[in-house]
Amino acid sequence: PERIPALDVVVDDFEVTGKKVGRLELLAVNQRSLGLLSTVQSPNQAQEWRVQKLNINNSDAALKATGVWLPSSDSQVARRVDMQFNLDITDAGALLDRFGALGTLKAGKGSLQGRIAWVGSPWSINIPTLSGLLKMEMSKGQFLKIEPGRAGRLLNVLSLQALPRLLTLDFRDVFSDGFAFDSLSGDAQMTNGVLATQNLQMKSVLALVSMDGTVDLAKETQNLHV
Secondary structure (H helix, E strand, O other): OOOOOOEEEEEEEEEEOOEEEEEEEEEEEEEEOHHHOOOOOOHHHHEEEEEEEEEEEOOOEEEEEEEEEEOOOOOOOOOEEEEEEEEEEOOHHHHHHHOOOOOOEEEEEEEEEEEEEEEOOOOOOOHHHOEEEEEEEEEEEEEOOOOOOOOOHHHHHHHOOOHHHHOOOOOHHHHOOOOEEEEEEEEEEEEOOEEEEEEEEEEOOOOEEEEEEEEEOOOOEEEEEO
16 A cells, blocks of 8 residues: 555546446545554554545446545554445446446436445455445336346346246236336445345335345345345
């Protein structure tokens, strides 16, 4: 962290691993974390990298975030990233396609916001240590028929396409070809990579779906009441 420079960067056409992300604006400073100077062994260990602005815009969504890469008061404990963000989504399906989850969702408009933290570096989210709070509000979308393994288990859970196989009643017309929702909303709390919710709801003219329980993002397992 002591070697990361202050940055004031604007990129009109930003790509990550071949994926076109959009326009990037990044403003970050490298500064002393004064409150820790007396408790760490080396002044370099007390440097923090503070992201004052991280904006990413494309035709599908706009992300605004701030955050900091924090030192620990214990020289033996790894650094921690703490980020706050707001994602305004114009087309959730196109956004997922942009990042490689092709054909999982059609349309969908809304927002995802929250505060998340993890142990490690800003360049790679450490799922087993990921913690924080999330709030989602979406409208007018449709889960498409998802092939197992293509988009991860979380999207497979939300799509509910396995539900007809678990019920004796015939709900195939509602879920098998992709559940179309008028609204999708809920809050979630994450602790060490385990996401917990008590109020996730999907509403449509055909059904009201409520979920509560947990999803382990690292192990890709879930324990949910639907």
